[in-house]
Amino acid sequence: MINALRGMKDLTFEESERFVHIVTTAIKVSKKYGYSYIETPILEETKLFKRSVGESSDIVGKEMYQFMDKGDNDVCMRPEGTAGVVRSFVQAKLDRRQNEKFKFYYYGPMFRYERPQKGRLREFHQFGCESFGEASVYEDFTIIQMIGDIFKALGIGYDLQINSLGCPECMPPYREKLIGFLTECKDELCEDCNRRIDTNPIRVLDCKNEKCQTLLTNSPKLIDNLCDSCESDFEKLVKLLKSENIDYVVDTNLVRGLDYYSKTAFEFVSNNIGSQSAIAGGGRYDRLVEFLDGKPTPAVGFALGIERIMELVQMPEVEREGYYLGAMEESSVDTLFPLASKKRATDKVTLEYAAKKLKAHLKGADKVNARYCAVIGEDEMQNGTIWIKDLVEKSETTIPQSDF
RNA sequence: GUAGGCGUAGUUCAGUUGGUAGAGCACCUGUUUGUGGCACAGGUUGUCGCGGGUUCGAGCCCCGUCGCCUACCCCA
Structure with missing residues (x-):
């Protein structure tokens, strides 16, 4: 791997x-x-x-x-x-x-x-x-x-x-002033700070070493200069x-x-x-x-x-959105295809290609966090309708496929 | 570069003095042959990081190695 x-x-x-x-x-x-x-x-x-x-x-x-x-x-x-x-x-x-x-x-x-x-x-x-x-x-x-x-x-x-x-x-005159101060207490400062006196004396100021920080309380401050x-x-x-x-x-x-x-x-x-x-x-x-x-x-x-x-942001809660489409018989999947394409012009659509039982489709709709679960079963296939359940309101309707 | 901690199922982790590899969650199935989340019942899932050693026997002990995490340092 x-x-x-x-x-x-x-x-x-x-x-x-x-x-x-x-x-x-x-x-x-x-x-x-x-x-x-x-x-x-x-x-x-x-x-x-x-x-x-x-x-x-x-x-x-x-x-x-x-x-x-x-x-x-x-x-x-x-x-x-x-x-x-x-x-x-x-x-x-x-x-x-x-x-x-x-x-x-x-x-x-x-x-x-x-x-x-x-x-x-x-x-x-x-x-x-x-x-x-x-x-x-x-x-x-x-x-x-x-x-x-x-x-x-x-x-x-x-x-x-x-x-x-x-x-x-x-800055330059202050820098010199600071170098003067640091050189005086050189022996007590940590190893890193000693190196920084030459390379980048300003950096000594934010040394995390406690001993250095105590020594630095009396250092000249840029803010005063x-x-x-x-x-x-x-x-x-x-x-x-x-x-x-x-x-x-x-x-x-x-x-x-x-x-x-x-x-x-x-x-x-x-x-x-x-x-x-x-x-x-x-x-x-x-x-x-x-x-x-x-x-x-x-x-x-x-x-x-x-x-x-x-690490700090809380995301707003994601709400159910869009449609999940599923068929209960293999033969109805082709009927769903154009419906899905049409619906995608305005909504988020998830189409399940495998025929499943109604219960499995409802679970599938939950899984993708869809608002509506729309299914074509045996009855719907015969009547040219589609069954739609609103998973938030828990209400359901059956409408002609042409109105979907 | 230095120091400490940790590597076991998809994931979070337990695993006793060395004795057949475990749990929760997730996933699948069923209870319910067309109604989700809840409940109950059942099921799937493993190179115990890797290599070596000790031992009748190692997830556990020893050596090595790799990886991850945290801290120093530095910086957003």
Whole structure:
């Protein structure tokens, strides 16, 4: 027997229904906010992710499905969605159309070669939105609001964490300040953190090690070191969240895992799905378009993890729907065929090809969750009628086949 | 990469100090020869993950191996 690869899952029945429900709900909401669909390739040049996600990240460092293709191109299955969308944005020269705004939503599989666990697969699915050309912090807020709308429509709860990661003006000086602080308590920090001081000092902030966290309580906070523009934007964001009654927590240690974020960063977290608790995350990435050879274009976006959200959504109860058609004698099956075809123009129809007893047909109708069970038996065959039972109302009628 | 847990019927799982392989659910049949869900009666379903070892005898003990799950790490 051949099994699916490690960390890759098949979805069927209620699981696939839940998957589709989440995607369609997210699409419906994002369309209300003016987003249109963008489809980009799963396979991209490895370079794209090295430059966007960042070489210092674990994703690029060790988690990519990367290989040489038959044309000797260094390629890679996308580990996230933003890079491809931005690449496409630049390739279509939308960056030259200054003063225009572009809003795209996407969804599809992402690949990371990680050790699978609860809420973490090697092939997983994200739904995401990217908004280009809008520098206003109102847009940052609007995106958070949109995610809130999606979760509300799905009926799931969450905690919202926000932070500001600063900009090219205030981040580098802060970074130096932090490195200074970290170097002083270097000996007491864990092994990972020591490595991160050189590679990505900001990452030390969200170290899970308790001892590190205690040491970090007195570390300089970026939030206290923002430049005027970043600070006023952050204050505005907080004000907007308050006025719209969206609960949030400022988490000064919230760091986005991908290098391209600046200013607003946020994460939606659930405490009911195990240790992989982030169900959506995103923020502003004003410099990424430039990194990928486009004209400087402000942008904000987010992605949500569909599999993680699947653990949280309750599906509405499925109601009986459509018709089940069955015959009691082999010879009547041919009579049913055209009736089924005709009915399918307006209703869901299940046709049983095997002749069975009435009881078996009623059971069969239950099995496919049909509202009506329609059967042709000996009597009906003789009279040119069909017997129909409403399985909800428990009422039954016999009508001419031509009226069916 | 590291650590722990688990692999027995379609599924969820039980299986005692080593002694003929079990239950619930699901499925099929019947009670009811044309009336579903409920009830009752009966029935089908197994490479006990795989390979080796110990033993008169292994689902159980030992060694190896593969797979799954959870956690660290990382992240949606």
